[in-house]
Amino acid sequence: MRYLLDSETVSSFYNEADKHYEAINSKIVSLSDDDEVYISVLTLYELEYGRANAPKELLSMLQTRVQRAQSDFIVLPVAPEGAGIFGDLKKALRVYWGLKQEDESKKKQMKQHNIDLILVSTVITKNAILVSTDKHYETITKLNTKFQYENWTL
Numbered sequence: 001m002r003y004l005l006d007s008e009t010v011s012s013f014y015n016e017a018d019k020h021y022e023a024i025n026s027k028i029v030s031l032s033d034d035d036e037v038y039i040s041v042l043t044l045y046e047l048e049y050g051r052a053n054a055p056k057e058l059l060s061m062l063q064t065r066v067q068r069a070q071s072d073f074i075v076l077p078v079a080p081e082g083a084g085i086f087g088d089l090k091k092a093l094r095v096y097w098g099l100k101q102e103d104e105s106k107k108k109q110m111k112q113h114n115i116d117l118i119l120v121s122t123v124i125t126k127n128a129i130l131v132s133t134d135k136h137y138e139t140i141t142k143l144n145t146k147f148q149y150e151n152w153t154l
Helices: 007-014 021-030 041-052 056-072 080-096 104-111 114-125 137-143
Strands: 002-005 036-040 074-076 129-131
Touching (some): 002 007, 002 114, 007 021, 007 041, 036 114, 041 056, 041 074, 041 114, 080 137, 114 129
16 A cells, blocks of 8 residues: 655654554554555645744754655655646545635635645555545545545544
8 A cells, every 4th residue: 555644644654752643653664575655745835834933942853854764765856747736636636625716705715725635645545545544635535536535633
């Protein structure tokens, strides 16, 4: 199997104080040698954003976390073949929510899901499973039957 971990899952993987640390680490240890575990380059961007906004005393630890993520996991780029999937998913989500394209007040609601939809597009192009605790991915499974996700904390 192929798995793509989202940013929250990666953060939990490295944070022993996180309530999901044990469950996520146990699952990763239980994977077979044939399984592949990825992160997106966008996860690195989000981790770096967290580091940039952290208090001074956490900077070194967070920088180490970013470096470990790059060496512990296969880092996937944002691939051009996912662009069409992204566009179709974003439109389908807007329609599912009943939002009109010209509704300016709802554009922010759609933009906040861009990274999530790019991750979904990546997962579909790689025939992988997204690992996340975010329940909003349940909606996306209704919009594209090729999309799969798992919550390793349940």
